[in-house]
Amino acid sequence: MGEARILDSLNIKKRCGAVGVGFWQCPHFLFPVTGLIIIISIIVTYLVASRVTEPEIAALIVLAVTAFLFIVGHTIVRSFENIVEASRLKSEFVSIISHELRSPLSAVKWSLDLLKSDNTRMKASDSAESVISSIGEQNEKMIRIVNGLLEVERIEEKKMSLAPEKIFLKELTEKIIGDLSLVARDLNVKADLETKTDAPVFADPQKISFVIFSILENALRYSPAGSSVKIEIYEKSGSIFWSAANTGAGIPKEDRQKIFEKFFRSRDVYRYRSGGLGIGLFLSKAFVEASGGKIGFLSEENKGSVFWFSLPRV
Known part of the structure; x- marks a missing residue:
């Protein structure tokens, strides 16, 4: 050997x-x-x-x-x-983007074929609405992919723009928990929110919503069925902290230094079938730091991970 x-x-x-x-x-x-x-x-x-x-x-x-x-x-x-x-990165990127776009495009094609088919009875409004809703969801997924790639380009060209305003992390988190409710249900994982402060922060709501969505979606997808993701919002040293903890497999030691790199995907991506382009955490780090905050994580293999970010309190 x-x-x-x-x-x-x-x-x-x-x-x-x-x-x-x-x-x-x-x-x-x-x-x-x-x-x-x-x-x-x-x-x-x-x-x-x-x-x-x-x-x-x-x-x-x-x-x-x-x-x-x-x-x-x-x-x-x-x-x-x-x-x-x-x-190598170019070839890997082409492979990933092809896979990520093929899935929603196939779903849209299937839904449209279903609507056009003479053999199916789509007169019932609930059935038609279900198909149209599916098309809308897949369309949103493709829009997120394209928008993410455009943001990567803006960051690399140092053209990222922010539109900060007074926002409340609790409100953003509750909305995103609702947006990810179907994902959580399919994975049989719960998202529990505990808020210890109602203090606002001054940041771009779209950018911070993206950060919360990315971290929470990862936490859900890398959690075992029947478990829960604990989300906390609290204040410490003049900053508002947001964290999401799960009891998943954790992050392998060799992956930890690369976790915020562009297009990086953990080897467990295939085990959990989590998909993604590997830009969510890269963009999250850029958005948080551009807003004057910090981002990081703690992880232990076979026990889970805690991802967090902080923003200055208003």
Whole structure:
């Protein structure tokens, strides 16, 4: 097993093929090549320098050339590593966005076919309303996906805009709990809200609603059936805190540093079939920090997680 792993790691052609690039763009190939070039350059430099100058000077020249070549080689390899990573992210993004848009589009198509079908009797108003409601829900999902991608672009171009006003986190949370009631029911998970303060904050209601929606939806989807998500709103040190705690699987240690990164999705996304583009927490962090607040989480594997954010009290 160990020998096979070693041989596999030495198979440069296979490793380059796995990342989808040619030899001269593959970091696994460029690293040994640059190393070989540096070794040859050191030998040639030493042989030439030792003939025309003192040994001490020759040694200094060799050190200088080695340092220069090492820096250049490292820069080249790192540049191609970044290219490979960008290519991987692009492919992954296309795959994710295709999947996320295909689901609501398929649901809309099915609903429209049902409405147009001559074999189904859609005269009953409740049946027709149910289908139309389904179309509306899927349309809202697609709008959220597109709006999220547009917000990512605005953040990267430093063009994000805020429309702050006095808002109450309790009111926003109650509305979002209602919006996610069908999700909670399908997952057999409850959302319990406990409010310890009614103090307002000054922030953009749409942006903060997005933050609450993203955190709460994740908390619900990563919770075991029959459990509940505990939401708390409280005041501490002049700030209003909002938190959501669940008893799910928790976040693996290797994922914790990446949790707020753009397009990052935990390995448990397939286990819980949670879907998503991996931009909810990235945008949430940007929105909260732009509003003068903080965001973070605590997590323990097999016990659950607590996500929180705080905003200055008015």
